[in-house]
Amino acid sequence: MPVNYATPAADQLLPVAGVRLGVAEAEIRKKNRRDLTLVALDGGCTVAGVFTQNRFCAAPVQLCRNHLATGKEIRALVINTGIANAGTGEPGRQTAQASCEAVAALLGIAADQVLPFSTGVILEPLPVDRLKAGLPAAKADLKADNWHAAAHAIMTTDTVAKAASRRITVGGKTITVSGISKGAGMIKPNMATMLGFVATDAGIAQSLLDKLVKEAADASFNCITVDGDTSTNDSFVMIATGQSGAAFASEADAGWDEVRAAIVAVAVELAQAIVRDGEGATKFITIAVQGGKTVEECRQVGYAIGHSPLVKTAFFASDPNLGRILAAVGYAGIADLDVDGVKVWLDDVLVAENGGRAAAYQEAEGARVMAQAEITVRVDLGRGNAQASVFTCDFSYDYVKINADYRS
Amino acid sequence: MPVNYATPAADQLLPVAGVRLGVAEAEIRKKNRRDLTLVALDGGCTVAGVFTQNRFCAAPVQLCRNHLATGKEIRALVINTGIANAGTGEPGRQTAQASCEAVAALLGIAADQVLPFSTGVILEPLPVDRLKAGLPAAKADLKADNWHAAAHAIMTTDTVAKAASRRITVGGKTITVSGISKGAGMIKPNMATMLGFVATDAGIAQSLLDKLVKEAADASFNCITVDGDTSTNDSFVMIATGQSGAAFASEADAGWDEVRAAIVAVAVELAQAIVRDGEGATKFITIAVQGGKTVEECRQVGYAIGHSPLVKTAFFASDPNLGRILAAVGYAGIADLDVDGVKVWLDDVLVAENGGRAAAYQEAEGARVMAQAEITVRVDLGRGNAQASVFTCDFSYDYVKINADYRS
Numbered sequence: 001m002p003v004n005y006a007t008p009a010a011d012q013l014l015p016v017a018g019v020r021l022g023v024a025e026a027e028i029r030k031k032n033r034r035d036l037t038l039v040a041l042d043g044g045c046t047v048a049g050v051f052t053q054n055r056f057c058a059a060p061v062q063l064c065r066n067h068l069a070t071g072k073e074i075r076a077l078v079i080n081t082g083i084a085n086a087g088t089g090e091p092g093r094q095t096a097q098a099s100c101e102a103v104a105a106l107l108g109i110a111a112d113q114v115l116p117f118s119t120g121v122i123l124e125p126l127p128v129d130r131l132k133a134g135l136p137a138a139k140a141d142l143k144a145d146n147w148h149a150a151a152h153a154i155m156t157t158d159t160v161a162k163a164a165s166r167r168i169t170v171g172g173k174t175i176t177v178s179g180i181s182k183g184a185g186m187i188k189p190n191m192a193t194m195l196g197f198v199a200t201d202a203g204i205a206q207s208l209l210d211k212l213v214k215e216a217a218d219a220s221f222n223c224i225t226v227d228g229d230t231s232t233n234d235s236f237v238m239i240a241t242g243q244s245g246a247a248f249a250s251e252a253d254a255g256w257d258e259v260r261a262a263i264v265a266v267a268v269e270l271a272q273a274i275v276r277d278g279e280g281a282t283k284f285i286t287i288a289v290q291g292g293k294t295v296e297e298c299r300q301v302g303y304a305i306g307h308s309p310l311v312k313t314a315f316f317a318s319d320p321n322l323g324r325i326l327a328a329v330g331y332a333g334i335a336d337l338d339v340d341g342v343k344v345w346l347d348d349v350l351v352a353e354n355g356g357r358a359a360a361y362q363e364a365e366g367a368r369v370m371a372q373a374e375i376t377v378r379v380d381l382g383r384g385n386a387q388a389s390v391f392t393c394d395f396s397y398d399y400v401k402i403n404a405d406y407r408s
Numbered sequence: 409m410p411v412n413y414a415t416p417a418a419d420q421l422l423p424v425a426g427v428r429l430g431v432a433e434a435e436i437r438k439k440n441r442r443d444l445t446l447v448a449l450d451g452g453c454t455v456a457g458v459f460t461q462n463r464f465c466a467a468p469v470q471l472c473r474n475h476l477a478t479g480k481e482i483r484a485l486v487i488n489t490g491i492a493n494a495g496t497g498e499p500g501r502q503t504a505q506a507s508c509e510a511v512a513a514l515l516g517i518a519a520d521q522v523l524p525f526s527t528g529v530i531l532e533p534l535p536v537d538r539l540k541a542g543l544p545a546a547k548a549d550l551k552a553d554n555w556h557a558a559a560h561a562i563m564t565t566d567t568v569a570k571a572a573s574r575r576i577t578v579g580g581k582t583i584t585v586s587g588i589s590k591g592a593g594m595i596k597p598n599m600a601t602m603l604g605f606v607a608t609d610a611g612i613a614q615s616l617l618d619k620l621v622k623e624a625a626d627a628s629f630n631c632i633t634v635d636g637d638t639s640t641n642d643s644f645v646m647i648a649t650g651q652s653g654a655a656f657a658s659e660a661d662a663g664w665d666e667v668r669a670a671i672v673a674v675a676v677e678l679a680q681a682i683v684r685d686g687e688g689a690t691k692f693i694t695i696a697v698q699g700g701k702t703v704e705e706c707r708q709v710g711y712a713i714g715h716s717p718l719v720k721t722a723f724f725a726s727d728p729n730l731g732r733i734l735a736a737v738g739y740a741g742i743a744d745l746d747v748d749g750v751k752v753w754l755d756d757v758l759v760a761e762n763g764g765r766a767a768a769y770q771e772a773e774g775a776r777v778m779a780q781a782e783i784t785v786r787v788d789l790g791r792g793n794a795q796a797s798v799f800t801c802d803f804s805y806d807y808v809k810i811n812a813d814y815r816s
Contacts, residue, residue, distance in 0.1 A: 055745040056738030056763070087734050089748065089763035122731025123765045227717045232735050309635045309717065309803075310811055317812035323530025326495050327640050330464030337463040340497065355464070355497035357531045395717075396812075400805050403718055404725035 003284040003373055003393065005276035007161045010148035014165040014176045016199040018042040018241025022141030023153035026134025028127060029082030029120060034153035036131060038138035039077035039197070040107060045241045046206045047074040048213040049115070052234035058086030059096040060116040061233060067100075067112045075113040077197070077237070078103045078135075081156050081182075084193060085118040085126040086232035095128040102132040106139055117235055119156055119182065119193035151180040154195055157402075158182050162273040166262040170255035173246040175202045177262050181221075181270035183231075193233035196221055196270050202259050203242030205249040213238045216264045220271035223299075224391045225306045226278040227399070238263070275391050280398030283315050286376040286391055293384035297334050301379060302390030304332035312395030315375065320366030322351050329379060341382030347375065411692040411781055411801065413684035415559065415569045422573040422584045423552035424607040426450040426649025430549030431561035434542025436535060437490030437528060442561035444539060446546035447485035447605070448515060453649045454614045455482040456621040457523070460642035466494035467504040468524040469641060475508075475520045483521040485605070485645070486511045486543075489564050489590075492601060493526040493534040494640035503536040510540040514547055525643055527564055527590065527601035559588040562603055565810075566590050570681040574670040578663035581654040583610045585670050589629075589678035591639075601641035604629055604678050610667050611650030613657040621646040624672045628679035631707075632799045633714045634686040635807070646671070683799045688806030691723050694784040694799055701792035705742050709787060710798030712740035720803030723783065728774030730759050737787060749790030754783065 019041060026036040041047070049068060051061045067074065078099055085092050100114040118126060141149075151161035165178040183194035204212065217236050248256050276284050287305050292298035305311055305328045314321040325344060330337070344352040346369040351361050369375055427449060434444040449455070457476060459469045475482065486507055493500045508522040526534060549557075559569035573586040591602035612620065625644050656664050684692050695713050700706035713719055713736045722729035733752060738745070752760040754777040759769050777783055 054735060054738035055742065056734050056747050084731075087731055087760070087764045092764070122735065232731075232738060309807070313808055313811035316808070319812070323492075323495055323640075326464050327462060327530065330462035330640060331460075334463065339464050352495070356495045356500070395808065397805055397808050399717070400721055400724070400803065400808055403721035404727070404804075 002160050002273070002277040003281055005160060005273050007151065008163055008165070012165060013147035013163050014167055014178050015144035016176050016178050016241060017144070017201045017243035018045060019199045019239060020142040020144050021146040021150040022138040022143070023146070023149045024134040024137035024141060026080065026130050028080050028130060034149065035081045036134045036138050037079040037150050037153045038103065038135065038142065039150070040142050041075050041239060042241060042243070043073060043075070045074065045239055046204055046209045047115070047237065047239050048206070048209040049235060049237040050213055050217045052231055054232045056087055056232045058084055058118060058233040059088055059092035060085055060118045061235060062093060063096045063100065064115045064117070064235065067115055070112050072110070072113055074115055075109045076103050076107055077115045077117065079117040079154050079195065080126070080131055081154060082120040083118060083124050083126045084120045084122045084233050087123040088125060091125065095126045098128045099131055102135055106135055115237065117195055117233070119154065119195055119233055122232060147178050147180060154180060154182045156182065156193070159277055162270055162277070164266045164269040166266055168258055168262045170246055170258050173244055175200060175244045175246055175259055175262070177266045179266045179270050181274060183274045193231045194221060194274060196236040196267065197239070198263060198266050198270070199239040199241065200259070200263060201241045201244035203247030204240035208248060208250060209238060209240055212260060212263065216267040219264050220267035223389060224271050224275045225303060226275060226393060272391055275393050278393035279402045280396040281393030282396055283394040284374045284391070285315055285393060286389060287379070288376055288387070288389045289379045289381065290387040291380040291382045291384060292386040295386045295388050298381070298386050298388035299390065300334065301329055301332040301381065302388055304328045305377060306390045306392035309395055312392070315370065315394035316396045318367065318370040320346060320351070320363060320370045322357060322366070325377065326352055337381065338383070343380040343382065345378040346370065410568050410681070410685040411689055413568065413681050416571055416573070418556035420573060421555035421571050422575055422586050424584050424586050424649060425552070425609045425651035426453060427607045427647060428550040428552050429554040429558040430546040430551070431554070431557045432542040432545035432549060434488065434538050436488050436538060442557065443489045444542045444546050445487040445558050445561045446511065446543065446550065447558070448550050449483050449647060450649060450651070451481065451483070453482065453647055454612055454617045455523070455645065455647050456614070456617040457643060457645040458621055458625045460639055462640045464495060464640045466492055466526060466641040467496055467500035468493055468526045469643060470501060471504045471508060472523045472525070472643060475523055478520050480518070480521055482523055483517045484511050484515055485523045485525065487525040487562050487603070488534070488539055489562060490528040491526060491532050491534045492528045492530045492641050495531040496533060499533060503534045506536045507539055510543055514543055523645065525603055525641070527562070527603055527641055530640060555586050555588060562588060562590045564590065564601070567685055570678055570685070572674045572677040574674055576666055576670045578654055578666050581652055583608060583652045583654055583667055583670070585674045587674045587678050589682060591682045601639045602629060602682060604644040604675065605647070606671060606674055606678070607647040607649065608667070608671060609649045609652035611655030612648035616656060616658060617646060617648055620668060620671065624675040627672050628675035631797060632679050632683045633711060634683060634801060680799055683801050686801035687810045688804040689801030690804055691802040692782045692799070693723055693801060694797055695787070696784055696795070696797045697787045697789065698795040699788040699790045699792060700794040703794045703796050706789070706794050706796035707798065708742065709737055709740040709789065710796055712736045713785060714798045714800035717803055720800070723778065723802035724804045726775065726778040728754060728759070728771060728778045730765060730774070733785065734760055745789065746791070751788040751790065753786040754778065
């Protein structure tokens with residue numbers, strides 16, 4: 001049961017001109033479920049992506065990087081769930097390549113114009129013949145108003161499908177942004193992977209899109225943590241079709257700020273949905289760190305708090321256990337931090353200052369905030385003007401249950 | 409219930425000439441429990457310590473550092489449980505100072521010859537008057553064969569007391585090493601702190617002891633993790649009384665290697681006892697990383713595995729979930745790691761090589777190892793000769809229960 005999240009209805013997910021999606025049941029790992037998604041892009045799109053930093057990155061991630069690096073026009077994405085095709089060595093690269101070749105033959109394009117994505121069990125071989133056999137059905141299903149089905153078809157152990165759309169008008173032109181994501185931990189048990197796909201019908205020059213995908217990831221998928229584990233398959237891809245007629249070549253272009261904001265908003269909504277559906281999550285926690293010398297040190301503090309099992313179990317217990325939060329700030333790795341200058345709030349309640357508990361703090365006030373389903377921990381480091389936020393969930397019995405029982 | 413650990417009997421804990429210990433019930437936080445320990449050292453001892461890197465370090469830690477820095481002879485240690493005196497700002501420093509002054513008055517020494525230690529609840533003021541009122545009883549209890557009582561009196565939520573002794577003969581002289589420790593997480597819920605105290609009747613020159621305490625900590629207390637949290641109060645102190653008649657001034661001295669080994673062995677036993685008694689622990693896991701370019705990168709990999717909630721829940725479930733271990737190796741932060749050169753074993757079973765599952769691996773073999781109460785995960789990075797080990801425990805329902813329920 002996700003924290004304050006529900007999948008939008010199919011008609012709330014807006015088609016993006018130039019993008020068609022089709023799904024199929026390919027029996028990659030289980031019968032009777034949609035597990036194969038094909039995304040066909042018209043000519044003229046720009047595409048950019050960011051991928052996992054994990055050295056054990058999956059075979060499809062390696063191919064995505066290679067295909068994007070060619071500079072050729074990307075015309076299709078193929079996504080399977082069930083098997084991650086990670087930790088599969090050279091045979092895994094061959095099956096990923098074979099998937100791209102099959103899509104290319106079906107659509108009359110080249111194999112390096114296809115980006116492949118896999119999510120599911122690590123270390124198992126991808127049954128590429130079943131994937132290939134499912135492709136014609138996915139092609140037959142291709143349509144522009146199919147985001148809702150695609151959001152469902154990329155799920156693994158997610159409890160809800162994740163999708164978002166925005167429509168804005170800029171300079172008289174209507175621009176649409178739609179996206180889908182999946183994942184319920186930074187890495188799922190051994191159903192690895194966070195995936196995110198966002199498309200817009202704005203035209204965005206390649207260099208601008210390359211920059212935007214990194215900025216949007218930093219504001220969204222790179223700010224979330226469920227358990228601190230980083231998947232072998234994490235991928236976030238952005239597509240700009242240009243079919244709205246509005247085109248952007250530089251950040252100075254009129255309307256860019258609005259378009260950028262709409263795209264980042266969709267990415268943030270998709271990323272936060274992953275945390276809201278985090279394994280065993282009962283609460284959604286925003287850790288907002290301000291007053292740092294650098295964004296990096298603010299993120300360090302945010303992640304120290306967000307990764308601490310002690311802090312996360314305290315949230316689960318609705319226990320305003322300030323010592324755990326202060327301890328995490330203290331060990332976050334800022335060597336010259338003056339703790340007497342640190343302030344901490346739970347929502348609007350000042351709980352710590354001058355190196356200890358705030359003089360006016362009443363535990364009942366902290367307990368009131370901790371009982372909420374959504375909580376903001378605000379930390380002021382008192383040493384600069386940088387800020388950063390991290391989004392996480394609490395740590396419950398169900399997290400252990402889900403992850404201890406997963407393969408049994 | 410700790411994993412394969414039992415407190416040694418009182419007569420297995422050997423007196424160290426020059427060290428006397430006394431305990432008392434001071435009602436620091438609760439009635440009817442021993443919560444105050446006084447350690448009196450004869451003149452002529454050398455003392456060295458390493459302390460938490462947490463910037464929110466507790467008031468007593470600050471005083472320990474200051475008193476050791478004076479170069480004056482340390483003559484007493486005072487340890488209370490119940491209240492950590494951390495996150496208490498300037499008033500906390502005053503109560504720690506007052507504790508030292510009370511001990512000094514009682515023993516006829518100077519306040520800066522006393523090292524204070526506190527462990528327990530963070531953010532609460534230390535009731536220094538009760539501590540002072542308890543000191544005469546602790547003084548009256550001072551005796552050399554009191555290590556067992558002291559091991560119990562420094563516990564907080566530990567389920568067993570932790571202590572160890574070694575006796576060796578070097579150059580015709582008998583040398584004794586005894587130590588005690590406490591802690592069941594790197595930080596207890598808000599009963600913070602790992603404490604370790606090791607004493608020997610060998611004479612060890614200050615510069616040599618300063619080096620040894622760091623080496624011993626690196627081989628013991630710095631290699632363990634229960635939950636990755638670092639306490640505000642962690643302290644490890646080593647005392648050399650010289651009363652055995654054997655004295656060491658440099659690493660080249662005859663017999664030093666044996667003395668060093670005995671002292672490090674006691675430190676390792678004390679540190680591992682903390683993991684064996686880790687919150688909710690059902691298994692003791694050694695993560696032995698070899699083939700690294702540097703010790704540091706081996707430790708990085710060891711901690712990435714040892715901190716991963718996904719790996720730790722898999723150990724709890726006795727699930728040979730290799731993907732989680734490989735993923736942790738991959739995200740440990742070695743940017744140029746060639747994953748095809750990595751090998752992983754569970755005990756003697758080769759489970760991964762060439763970027764994926766080992767060809768000969770049978771899941772039944774992995775499952776057999778995972779069912780054990782003690783498991784070694786061996787990782788060969790295949791890129792150098794450095795090695796390092798990390799000791800940890802699994803992650804169970806009880807961890808969440810203990811930490812979610814602690815304050816209620």
